[in-house]
Amino acid sequence: DSGVTQTPKHLITATGQRVTLRCSPRSGDLSVYWYQQSLDQGLQFLIQYYNGEERAKGNILERFSAQQFPDLHSELNLSSLELGDSALYFCASSVGDRLNEQFFGPGTRLTVL
Amino acid sequence: QKEVEQDPGPLSVPEGAIVSLNCTYSNSAFQYFMWYRQYSRKGPELLMYTYSSGNKEDGRFTAQVDKSSKYISLFIRDSQPSDSATYLCAMESDRGSTLGRLYFGRGTQLTVWP
Numbered sequence: 001d002s003g004v005t006q007t008p009k010h011l012i013t014a015t016g017q018r019v020t021l022r023c024s025p026r027s028g029d030l031s032v033y034w035y036q037q038s039l040d041q042g043l044q045f046l047i048q049y050y051n052g053e054e055r056a057k058g059n060i061l062e063r064f065s066a067q068q069f070p071d072l073h074s075e076l077n078l079s080s081l082e083l084g085d086s087a088l089y090f091c092a093s094s095v096g097d098r099l100n101e102q103f104f105g106p107g108t109r110l111t112v113l
Numbered sequence: 114q115k116e117v118e119q120d121p122g123p124l125s126v127p128e129g130a131i132v133s134l135n136c137t138y139s140n141s142a143f144q145y146f147m148w149y150r151q152y153s154r155k156g157p158e159l160l161m162y163t164y165s166s167g168n169k170e171d172g173r174f175t176a177q178v179d180k181s182s183k184y185i186s187l188f189i190r191d192s193q194p195s196d197s198a199t200y201l202c203a204m205e206s207d208r209g210s211t212l213g214r215l216y217f218g219r220g221t222q223l224t225v226w227p
Contacts, residue, residue, distance in 0.1 A: 002156065004156075031213070042218070042219040043157070043203075043217040044217075045214040055213055056213040058214055090157070097213055098205075098213045099145055099205060099207060101159055101162050102147075102159070102215060104149075104157045104158070104159075107154075107155070107156050109154070
């Protein structure tokens with residue numbers, strides 16, 4: 001157990017819908033990262049927050065957004081969902097904002113029908 | 114060309130074998146190198162974390178980095194059936210706008226049979 005928690009474990013929804021994924025980092029970690037894992041693309045970095053502020057952005061679609069709250073938990077919002085958004089979404093956390101070990105949560109499996 | 118290349122396998126070995134897993138990369142700014150283990154439908158678990166070139170050993174696992182060749186390896190000695198998983202290499206740059214993000218290989222699927 002990495003200490004990173006993610007809810008829900010599974011999510012099944014329809015195209016065009018909006019969902020919110022939640023992540024709680026390890027105690028003491030200030031950075032939260034979101035990654036998407038699909039069969040064809042592998043594990044891809046989406047976005048990073050550090051102590052409430054966006055720090056780095058990767059291959060995140062405009063339909064996706066995230067935020068980190070004062071208690072350091074983070075939410076990833078996915079809207080106008082498409083079939084291709086079906087994937088595993090992982091959250092990771094680390095102490096600092098760079099060059100730190102990143103610890104991953106168990107993931108949320110999103111299925112878009 | 115992807116920034117990190119990793120042979121997806123699958124790799125199948127008998128229990129007790131020495132396993133060698135490898136990744137190559139193209140970005141010379143990568144300075145930090147990691148190996149993660151991922152069991153089916155679980156989150157990646159950090160195994161090894163190394164900086165720059167050289168070797169690092171932790172129990173049955175040894176990580177090697179050769180920056181001149183842009184090549185990293187993970188060796189597993191005395192492999193066990195419980196080592197059966199997908200192994201992902203990951204890298205991080207120490208400069209620029211890419212700080213903080215990890216670049217992953219596609220993962221190598223390993224099966225260790227009794």
